[in-house]
Amino acid sequence: MPVPKRKRSRARRDSRFANKFIKVKALATCKNCNQPHMPHTVCKSCGHYKGIKVLTTKNDRTSKRLEIRQAEKSARSSSGQESAE
Template sequence: MVPLPKRKLSKGRRDRRRAHDALKAANLVQCSNCGELRLPHTVCPNCGYYQGREVISMEKEAKK
């Protein structure tokens, strides 16, 4: 036998349980080199810099 709820869940209780499931906007920060918005702790997809150093040379990437 499958257990079933004894009472109907109220809309308020149901919605409180689902409240944290909503999608949250991404936390974007400005690149220190070019000022473009990027995700924190990642290389800037626009200029290839991370923490003030060039990690990916974008000229080589553009030629491919």
């Protein structure tokens, strides 16, 4: 039968129980997008805090970039048609 070679130190033994009393904290729901987020913090999914837009999120940046690209594309296609005619 396998037997441990050395005695476990108190620190190693007690570190096993360190996570025993961790509890999941209560989550608040965003008033703007209804996503769960930490209370008293900005909603990371929409960037709102207390109903006010505070952060620009990654989604905002990507949507803005797409809009700019589409505008450029449409401008190019319209200018290309004019030159072809």
